Amino acid sequence: MAECTDGKWLILIHQIPTKPAYFRVKIWRRLQSLGAVAIKNSVYVIPENEETLEDFQWVLREIVQGGGEASICAANFIEGLTDDQIEALFQAARDADYAQITEDIRNVLAFAPASASAITDEDKATLEVNLNRVRKRFSSVSSIDFFGAPGRKAARTLIKGLEDRLKEAEKESESTKNQIKKPDLAKLRGRTWVTRKGVFVDRIACAWLIRRFIDPESKFRFVSSKGYRPKTGEVRFDMFEGEFSHERDRCSFEVLVKQFLAFDFALKEIGEIIHDLDFKDSKFNKNETAGIGGLLIGISSAHETDEARLERGRAILDDLYEYFRRKPS
Secondary structure, eight states, X not given: OOOOOSOSEEEEEEEOOSSSHHHHHHXXXXXXXXXXXXXXXXXXXXXXXXXXXXXXXXXHHHHHXXXXXXXXXXXXXXXXXXXXXXXXXXXXXXXXXXXHHHHHHHHHHHHSOSSGGGOOHHHHHHHHHHHHHHHHHHHHHHHTXXXXXXXXXXXXXXXXXXXXXXXXXXHHHHHHHHTSOOOOGGGGTTOEEEEESSOOHHHHHHHHHIIIXXXXXXXXXXXXXXXXXXXXXXXXXXXXXXSBOOBTTBOHHHHHHHHHOTTOHHHHHHHHHHHHHHHOSOSSOOTTHHHHHHHHHHHHHHOOSHHHHHHHHHHHHHHHHHHHHHSOO
């Protein structure tokens, strides 16, 4: 790719065929996602740096491949538009984005119960999904907020308000939980833990959790879940009608952590990874998820027996637990 000569701004000038119509819209959306602003019809400007140059070069290639024409130049404005006026265009564009984020958050907060004690588990799940959504949107807008638009502070303040509402609900939930008799771990020791054959993400993680934290001498049995009836001394997990299985938007691993080890921060972090891999909903979108998912897929591909998969998974999850246990909150 060509190098850029000195200039505060990069300008993309393009001419796109009128047909197909969707192509013009596609390029417009691409430029919007990069944070570029239009100073004239088909003339877009963005602050000059290596990253924005590469972004513009990819757009140029896409335009040319679609039958259009485009040029990129580095420039300083001498007459007409001033740098301050161009910066104001960027700030106005980002302020519009932040305004949409703040409106979305206000709508979420408006429909949430005002009292933390009135927030149900279903409410919390909805709030968490919306919080993750606005966080992603805020992160995307912030990455193209080149000149610090004023609306950023208001959006961030509202996001914190949503975070605080969830924290209050969690505290209230914990307070209520302390009044409820917790399951007796001793009654679960010495049992045979039963789950479906062909263990993968959730079942591998559950078995690791059971053996490390609940019953070090646990035995596992792998069955066909269809019509299976448990025998005396057996406990089923991650299977239909099992004692420990999915609940609402929680995977089986999250259910076990919530019931027995809710105050272990490292297990909560692992639970978020297992959740996203099991449900494939990107609810938590953690940086470590893809890597752990790749390792577990590799285990399943390389080992046919469930016992071998559990053993290989145990080593990975032991190390992952140690990583989160030592990681600052």
